[in-house]
Amino acid sequence: MNETTTSGKLLLELKEVSKTFVKDGAEFRVLEGVNLRIDEGEFVCILGPTGCGKSVTLQIVAGLLEQSSGSVILDGKEEYGPGPHKGMVFQEYAxxxxxxxxxxxxxxxxxxxxxxxxxxxxxxxxxxxxxxxxxxxxxxxxxxxxxxxxxxxxxxxxxxPKILLMDEPFEALDALTKEEMQIQILKAWEKTKTTIFFVTHDVDEAIFLSDKICVMDINPGRVKKIIENRLPRPRHEKVCRTDVEFGELRDQIIQLYSSLKDDELDLVF
Ligand SMILES: Nc1ncnc2c1ncn2[C@@H]1O[C@H](COP(=O)(O)OP(=O)(O)OP(=O)(O)O)[C@@H](O)[C@H]1O
Ligand SMILES: [Mg+2]
Structure with a gap:
């Protein structure tokens, strides 16, 4: 049973968000038609291999980058630019x-x-x-x-903040500290009920933390599948990475990437 208490109220919506950069005079498309909905209080992870546009997506939501087309709607209003209502935590502590x-x-x-x-x-x-x-x-x-x-x-x-945006915040930490931090962020999330949008390329991290996993495809970056994660909470008490259900979710994600070659797949399992 999933014991998360999200309100069911839509907080963030990405509608057909695309992003094109210009490099050496040529355009290249990094994101194509990204659609995603995050409810108030949800913990959503965006997962994908390097270069698939995870950070670009988060930066567009943060207002640090502008999308080439599509819209970002936060709490019913179209978003432009950064603001204190969007909290940010990146790998660098700043x-x-x-x-x-x-x-x-x-x-x-x-x-x-x-x-x-x-x-x-x-x-x-x-x-x-x-x-x-x-x-x-x-x-x-x-x-x-x-x-x-x-x-x-x-x-x-x-x-x-209305939403906390986190871009691989635990990547610079050693494995043990990373696990401690995953538990810590879940405890903070449970206490504050803050909506969290979390980027990772670590499959187990996404499974351990999220209510929903947005699995991204590459070249161009787009949403491959949205997986509802119904593992019970609190995760650090009720879920173990060796659980059958955990393994099933991991297998489902590995299957989604079965068409990628090993050198394209830098995900951590
Ligand atoms: N400001 C920029 N100008 C030009 N190209 C950019 C810019 N930011 C990102 N890119 C390109 O967009 C693509 C996606 O980058 P992004 O940083 O979002 O990847 P990512 O999924 O976060 O990868 P990683 O897991 O390595 O952090 C890459 O090809 C990157 O080189
Ligand atoms: Mg990144």
Whole structure:
């Protein structure tokens, strides 16, 4: 049984989104007709081999890149450009090294003009949620990669974004820390009910985290299949990667890529 409590309210819609770049005078199409719907509170992973346009898709949603055609509709409105309602966490932590952990988490609130006392309270709340209690006063260089990424997640969540956009946020971490972070992001998601749009090329990561997996095809990048993931939650308590159902989802995804040659398939299984 899937115990996720999504509202069933559509939050983000990508409608026929295409993107063409010009390289050496020639046009090349990176994304073609991408359609995707994400409900409020859903955890959706976009999965695909390198170069299939995962980051481009996320950057278009973030408003950092403009699509060549099609539309991005967030909460009923057509989206243009970046904004504080879209939280972002990428592989690079992008924390300010001259600020300590809690001051980094406070940045967005400071920009919004939230009072010092209130932003301290909110930042503390989110540091607790991501398991960074006790590290508030540490400087960025004093904490591990996993802790930096937790701080980056707390900073994004503290702004109460409508959607959190994450581009392979755990790729730079060692395998054990990556697994810890997957559990941590699920716990933060369960507590905050934030909608998450998460890019990965790690099949198990997509299965472990998501409600829905958008499996991408390459050349040009397009949606191959949307897989509903009904593994029970909370995943870290109820799901093991050796479970039969987990293996079935993995097999389904491997099948989808059976036409790709090994050198085209850099997915992690
Ligand atoms: N700003 C840009 N200008 C020109 N081409 C770009 C730009 N950004 C991405 N591309 C090209 O678009 C294609 C898709 O890139 P994208 O970064 O989205 O891939 P990806 O699926 O995220 O891959 P990876 O798993 O390696 O991160 C690639 O061929 C890339 O070279
Ligand atoms: Mg990428």
């Amino acid at each position: 924390l300010l090294p001259w600020r300590n952990v809690i001051e980094n988490v406070e940045i967005g609130l400071e920009l919004k003009g939230v009072s010092k006392k209130e932003r301290r309270r909110i930042a503390q709340e989110y540091l607790d949620i991501v398991g960074l209690k006790g590290s508030e006063e540490s400087m960025v260089h004093e904490i591990s990669g996993g802790m930096r990424q937790r701080a980056a997640i707390a900073r994004a969540l503290a702004n109460h």
